[in-house]
Structures are given as structure tokens and as C-alpha cells.
Amino acid sequence: MFRNFLPKEVNFFELFEKQVGFALEAAVYFKELVSKGAIDEESLKNMHEIEHKADDVAHDIIEHLNKTFITPFDREDIFALAKQLDDIADMIYTITSRSRVYKLTGVNKNLVEFASVIEDSVRAVTCAVKGLRSMKNLKSINEACVEINRLENVGDAMRDKVFMELFETEKDPIMVIKLKEIYQDAETVLDICEDVTHVVGAILVKQA
Amino acid sequence: MFRNFLPKEVNFFELFEKQVGFALEAAVYFKELVSKGAIDEESLKNMHEIEHKADDVAHDIIEHLNKTFITPFDREDIFALAKQLDDIADMIYTITSRSRVYKLTGVNKNLVEFASVIEDSVRAVTCAVKGLRSMKNLKSINEACVEINRLENVGDAMRDKVFMELFETEKDPIMVIKLKEIYQDAETVLDICEDVTHVVGAILVKQA
Amino acid sequence: MFRNFLPKEVNFFELFEKQVGFALEAAVYFKELVSKGAIDEESLKNMHEIEHKADDVAHDIIEHLNKTFITPFDREDIFALAKQLDDIADMIYTITSRSRVYKLTGVNKNLVEFASVIEDSVRAVTCAVKGLRSMKNLKSINEACVEINRLENVGDAMRDKVFMELFETEKDPIMVIKLKEIYQDAETVLDICEDVTHVVGAILVKQA
Numbered sequence: 001m002f003r004n005f006l007p008k009e010v011n012f013f014e015l016f017e018k019q020v021g022f023a024l025e026a027a028v029y030f031k032e033l034v035s036k037g038a039i040d041e042e043s044l045k046n047m048h049e050i051e052h053k054a055d056d057v058a059h060d061i062i063e064h065l066n067k068t069f070i071t072p073f074d075r076e077d078i079f080a081l082a083k084q085l086d087d088i089a090d091m092i093y094t095i096t097s098r099s100r101v102y103k104l105t106g107v108n109k110n111l112v113e114f115a116s117v118i119e120d121s122v123r124a125v126t127c128a129v130k131g132l133r134s135m136k137n138l139k140s141i142n143e144a145c146v147e148i149n150r151l152e153n154v155g156d157a158m159r160d161k162v163f164m165e166l167f168e169t170e171k172d173p174i175m176v177i178k179l180k181e182i183y184q185d186a187e188t189v190l191d192i193c194e195d196v197t198h199v200v201g202a203i204l205v206k207q208a
Numbered sequence: 209m210f211r212n213f214l215p216k217e218v219n220f221f222e223l224f225e226k227q228v229g230f231a232l233e234a235a236v237y238f239k240e241l242v243s244k245g246a247i248d249e250e251s252l253k254n255m256h257e258i259e260h261k262a263d264d265v266a267h268d269i270i271e272h273l274n275k276t277f278i279t280p281f282d283r284e285d286i287f288a289l290a291k292q293l294d295d296i297a298d299m300i301y302t303i304t305s306r307s308r309v310y311k312l313t314g315v316n317k318n319l320v321e322f323a324s325v326i327e328d329s330v331r332a333v334t335c336a337v338k339g340l341r342s343m344k345n346l347k348s349i350n351e352a353c354v355e356i357n358r359l360e361n362v363g364d365a366m367r368d369k370v371f372m373e374l375f376e377t378e379k380d381p382i383m384v385i386k387l388k389e390i391y392q393d394a395e396t397v398l399d400i401c402e403d404v405t406h407v408v409g410a411i412l413v414k415q416a
Numbered sequence: 417m418f419r420n421f422l423p424k425e426v427n428f429f430e431l432f433e434k435q436v437g438f439a440l441e442a443a444v445y446f447k448e449l450v451s452k453g454a455i456d457e458e459s460l461k462n463m464h465e466i467e468h469k470a471d472d473v474a475h476d477i478i479e480h481l482n483k484t485f486i487t488p489f490d491r492e493d494i495f496a497l498a499k500q501l502d503d504i505a506d507m508i509y510t511i512t513s514r515s516r517v518y519k520l521t522g523v524n525k526n527l528v529e530f531a532s533v534i535e536d537s538v539r540a541v542t543c544a545v546k547g548l549r550s551m552k553n554l555k556s557i558n559e560a561c562v563e564i565n566r567l568e569n570v571g572d573a574m575r576d577k578v579f580m581e582l583f584e585t586e587k588d589p590i591m592v593i594k595l596k597e598i599y600q601d602a603e604t605v606l607d608i609c610e611d612v613t614h615v616v617g618a619i620l621v622k623q624a
Contacts, residue, residue: 062406066413101371163517173381173589177388180593198478205482270614274621309579381589385596 010064012072013133015057016081020122020129022054023088027122027189030092031115037107039100047096054089058082073132073203080199085129087192088122095185102178110162114186117158121151121193128200135207145197155190159183218272220280221341223265224289228330228337230262231296235330235397238300239323245315247308255304262297266290281340281411288407293337295400296330303393310386318370322394325366329359329401336408343415350412353405363398367391426480428488429549431473432497436538436545438470439504443538443605446508447531453523455516463512470505474498489548489619496615501545503608504538511601518594526578530602533574537567537609544616551623558620561613571606575599 029050033043061082065071071078128144131137162183170176237258241251269290273279279286336352339345370391378384445466449459477498481487487494544560547553578599586592 062410063413066410097368101368102375103372160513160517164519167518167590167594173593174375174384176590176593177381177384178375202478202482205479270618271621274618305576309576310583311580382583382592385589385592386583 010068012061012064012078015061015064016085016129016132019054019057019061019082019085020126022050022057023085023092024119024122024126026050026054026089026092027115027119030096031112031119033096034099034108034111034115038105039096044096044100047093051089051093054086058086074206077199077203077206081129081196084192084196084199085125088125088189091185091189091192092118095182095189098182098185102182104178104182108179110158110165111182111186113158114155114183117151117155118186118189121148121155121190124148124151125193125196128196132200132203135204138204141200141204145200148193148197152190152194155187159187218276220269220272220286223269223272224293224337224340227262227265227269227290227293228334230258230265231293231300232327232330232334234258234262234297234300235323235327238304239320239327241304242307242316242319242323246313247304252304252308255301259297259301262294266294282414285407285411285414289337289404292400292404292407293333296333296397299393299397299400300326303390303397306390306393310390312386312390316387318366318373319390319394321366322363322391325359325363326394326397326401329356329363329398332356332359333401333404336404340408340411343412346412349408353408356401356405360398360402363395367395426484428477428480428494431477431480432501432545432548435470435473435477435498435501436542438466438473439501439508440535440538440542442466442470442505442508443531443535446512447528447535449512450515450524450527450531454521455512457516460512460516463509467505467509470502474502490622493615493619493622497545497612500608500612500615501541504541504605507601507605507608508534511598511605514598514601518598520594520598524595526574526581526599527602529574530571530599533567533571534602534605534609537564537571537606540564540567541609541612544612548616548619551620554620557616561616564609564613568606568610571603575603 026047029043029047033039033047061078065075065078065082124144124147128141128148131141131144163180166176166179166183170179234255237251237255241247241255269286273283273286273290332352332355336349336356339349339352371388374384374387374391378387442463445459445463449455449463477494481491481494481498540560540563544557544564547557547560579596582592582595582599586595
């Protein structure tokens with residue numbers, strides 16, 4: 001159990017669990033918003049608050065990292081994990097904000113599908129990050145990582161399908177510009193989740 | 209004073225000041241160019257020279273870093289700072305070059321506004337980087353970082369406003385493609401400046 | 417000869433040579449495909465397999481890196497090199513896949529030109545990476561890096577020229593969106609090759 005090495009005053013595990021909690025909150029809220037098909041000023045403000053809270057925890061982690069000599073795993077891995085969990089909430093906020101800037105209204109079934117895969121993936125990320133507390137969770141961490149990778153492939157195929165459809169059916173180039181960006185960003189959330197599995201993999205291998 | 213730890217033959221502070229000087233030169237020149245609203249072959253060449261000089265200093269820093277055992281602050285922070293200061297000049301050159309490739313002419317008041325915020329931000333970056341020579345400058349470094357973060361938020365709001373306006377008023381999709389990219393890149397310069405504050409923060413925390 | 421420091425059971429040089437081999441295979445196949453001007457389901461599948469093999473070697477390298485205490489050069493340099501060689505094959509696959517998604521058909525002479533420069537650059541990358549086995553190859557490594565940098569500049573100029581032409585002559589905005597992305601990605605492959613020279617430079621300086 002590498003937990004014993006932790007100085008009492010800083011618990012990186014707690015901070016990471018808090019951070020991934022906000023990433024999941026953003027993903028769940030995003031799916032809710034796109035399923036309703038209307039992003040008003042208030043829901044954008046709510047999403048911004050979630051993103052802000054995730055950002056605050058990231059700053060806490062980096063600050064503790066810079067001040068702490070002994071860390072539960074490699075500094076570079078802690079830094080990368082904090083950055084990636086931050087990027088998840090960030091990118092979800094960006095898509096929400098951009099949807100409003102572009103005045104996209106109505107339910108976009110492709111985006112609902114993306115939001116659903118994103119929620120599943122961030123849920124698996126949550127499981128993997130929470131598992132890091134103990135090597136006893138090795139099996140469930142591995143299963144979560146396999147699932148995240150599977151969902152990234154699902155997202156890739158979805159983006160290709162959706163792009164093909166968009167370029168075939170949408171005759172308004174301005175709408176193509178808007179939706180291409182939104183779909184691309186949605187797929188990027190799944191890429192970031194996959195990046196998390198690389199860091200988690202590095203942490204596990206070093207502990208083994 | 210961590211300055212004493214520096215080997216005499218390599219002065220990273222001098223190199224960073226030189227590098228941030230070129231970033232500022234690029235920002236000032238950029239504002240001048242967009243205010244006149246005409247980027248001719250010669251002004252593009254001038255900007256390229258500034259970018260090239262910034263690039264040369266970055267290479268000097270990396271080379272010294274690879275050869276030097278004792279550095280004034282963590283190697284990874286030196287590397288990140290050199291990369292970011294390089295990215296500032298680089299991105300300003302890219303916008304200048306792209307404006308010419310896209311044959312954008314006339315004064316674009318949005319771009320002038322962006323250029324003005326960029327100049328302010330790079331000026332604050334200059335102040336933060338020069339402050340690193342001594343922990344006595346802690347207060348002014350912190351103030352500069354707060355200002356850079358404020359300007360990044362200003363830039364975010366500007367981009368959203370400008371995007372909304374662009375997609376509402378511009379009927380030519382080709383022009384939308386061109387201006388969307390230029391505005392996005394302008395906002396990216398402010399993002400890079402914000403990244404500098406993270407590295408500066410890491411350096412300060414470790415020195416404390 | 418730093419080769420002696422290598423533990424017998426892991427040969428990073430062999431892995432890197434294998435990885436750069438797949439990057440080159442992707443580049444050569446890409447040129448073949450764009451020269452014929454038709455990317456069918458089977459050729460896309462072939463390219464995906466090459467990309468997948470490159471990816472597998474990258475995972476091997478990272479895993480060995482995490483398990484190995486003594487490495488032939490700095491861990492961060494090994495990590496960066498594995499990532500960059502992976503990115504080369506990845507980006508070439510992305511362009512191939514996107515060309516098919518966008519249903520681009522016929523020979524695009526600009527893309528053939530890009531593919532030719534990409535092949536030359538990846539060939540020089542291969543030479544630089546293979547040279548790392550021994551400091552006796554210093555001269556040929558340096559020559560390869562100079563060539564990669566030259567080709568990146570060639571690519572920059574090509575992209576500017578091709579963009580200018582595209583925005584002047586192509587009247588269909590949807591086609592502008594498609595081709596702009598494809599050309600930009602093609603130029604990005606050359607940027608990644610240039611990034612390799614930075615890591616190779618860092619490795620050489622530290623060995624000197």
C-alpha cells in the first residue's frame with residue numbers, strides 16, 4: 001500500500017477524487033442540457049461554475065505538488081492527471097459556451113449521442129481515479145481503462161459517421177463550420193479521457 | 209536570493225529577458241500593423257525577423273539547459289518558460305502571415321482591440337519574467353500575473369462577442385472561415401500568456 | 417558509447433527503429449495512395465494497420481520505460497521521442513481517413529507534393545533515429561536534422577502558397593473547409609518531424 005508514504009497534511013487522493021467529481025458533474029449536466037436542446041444564460045452560468053470548481057482543485061493540486069517533497073506517485077504523473085481532469089471539465093464548458101455563441105437550438109441527436117458516450121467515459125475515469133487509492137483495486141482500474149479506450153473508439157467512429165453525414169446533407173456552409181467544431185470538440189473530450197488511461201497505466205506500472 | 213546558485217558562464221535570467229523582449233517587440237509591432245490595416249511584404253518580413261530572433265534565444269536557452277547541471281530553477285520550468293515565450297512570438301507571426309495569405313485588408317477594429325489586449329498582456333509577462341531575478345519582486349510579479357489572468361478573461365469575452373457578431377452578420381462563409389481563425393489565434397496568444405503565469409507560479413512556490 | 421549502459425533485456429534502440437520503420441511505411445504508403453488519387457475501404461484499412469503497429473511499439477516503449485531504471489538517455493527524451501514517432505503515423509492516418517470521410521477523389525497535385533515532402537522528411541527522421549545507436553554517427557544525424565528543418569520550411573511555404581491559391585480560386589466554401597484541414601494536417605506532419613530534431617538535439621547535447 002503506497003498510501004502510507006503520504007504526508008498527512010496533503011491528501012492527493014482526496015483532491016483527485018474531488019476534481020474527477022466535478023468533471024463527472026459537468027458531463028452529467030452536459031447530457032441533461034443537450035437532451036433538452038436549450039442552453040440558456042443560466043445553464044451556461046451553472047456549467048461555468050462547475051468548470052471553475054474543477055479548475056480550483058487543479059490549482060490546489062499543483063500548489064501542493066510544488067510544496068510537497070514526498071508524493072504518492074511521480075510528480076509528472078500527478079501534474080499530468082490534474083491537467084487532464086481539468087481539461088475534461090474545460091472542454092465540456094467550451095462546447096456548452098460555443099453552442100450558445102453559435103445560437104444552436106433544438107435537440108441535436110448526434111450531440112445527445114456524444115454526450116451519452118462522454119458521460120459513460122467520465123464515469124469510467126472516475127472509477128479509475130478513485131481506484132488509485134489502493135493496489136487492491138487493480139482489476140477494476142484495468143477494466144475502467146479498457147472501457148475508456150473502447151468508448152474512445154466508439155467516439156472516433158461516431159465522429160467519422162457524423163462528419164460524413166454533415167458534409168453530405170448540410171448545404172449551409174456556416175452551419176457546417178459550427179457543427180464540425182462542436183462535434184470535433186465532443187470527440188476531443190473522449191481523447192482526453194483516453195489520455196487519463198495512459199497516466200493511470202504509468203502509475204500502475206511504477207507501483208507494481 | 210537564488211541568483212547566487214547560478215554558474216557564471218550561463219545567465220538564464222539574461223536570456224529570458226532577451227527572449228521576452230522579442231515577444232514584446234512582436235506584440236507592439238503587431239498592434240502597429242493592424243492599426244494601419246495593411247500588412248505588406250516588408251512588414252511581414254520584419255515580423256519574421258523578430259520571430260526568428262525570439263526563436264534563436266529559445267534554442268540558446270534549451271542548449272544551455274542541456275549542458276548545465278545547476279540551474280536557477282527547475283529544469284522543467286525553464287524548458288516550459290522558454291517554450292511559452294517562443295510560442296507568443298510564433299503565434300503573433302502566424303496571425304500576421306495568415307492575414308496576408310488571406311488578403312485581409314483595411315482596419316479590422318476587432319483585431320485592433322485584440323492587438324491592444326495582447327500588447328498589455330505581453331507587457332505584464334515581461335514584468336513577471338524580469339521580476340524572477342529576485343524574490344524581492346514577489347509583489348510586482350504577483351500583480352503582473354493577476355493582470356495577465358484578467359486580460360485572458362477579457363480576451364475570452366471578446367472572442368465570444370466577436371464570434372457571435374461574425375456568425376450573425378457575415379454572410380460570406382469564406383470570410384467567416386478566415387476571420388474565425390484569425391480571432392481564435394489572437395485569443396490563443398492570451399492563453400499562452402496565461403500559461404506563463406502557471407510556470408511563474410510554480411517557480412515562486414518552489415523558491416518560497 | 418552509451419550503448420553499454422543498456423540493460424540486456426530492453427533495447428530501446430531496437431524499439432525506436434521498429435517504430436520509425438512504421439512511420440516511414442505510413443509515409444511511403446500515403447504517397448502511393450494520393451498519387452493514385454483514390455482511397456478505398458481497403459487502403460484505409462491497410463493504413464490503419466500500419467498506424468496500429470506504430471501505436472503498439474509506442475506502448476511497448478512507454479511500458480519498458482516505466483519498468484526500467486537505467487535508460488540509454490533521459491526518460492523525458494525517450495517519452496517525447498516515442499510520442500512524436502507515434503504522432504507521425506497517427507497524423508498520416510488521420511489525413512487518409514479524413515480524405516475518405518470527405519469523399520475527396522481524383523489526384524490532388526498539392527497533396528501529392530505534400531506527400532513527397534513528408535516521405536523525404538520521415539526518411540531523414542529514420543536516419544536520425546537510427547543514428548542514435550552510436551555517437552560515431554554524429555555527423556549523419558546532424559545532416560538529417562538540418563534536412564528535416566529545411567523540409568519543414570519548404571512545407572510552411574507550400575501551405576501558404578496552397579492556402580492562397582485555395583482561397584482565391586475555390587468558390588465552394590464546403591470544399592474550402594475540407595481542403596484547408598487536409599493541407600493543414602499535411603503540414604503538421606512536417607512540424608512533428610521538426611519536433612523530433614529538438615529531442616534528438618537534446619539527446620546529443622547531453623551525451624557530448
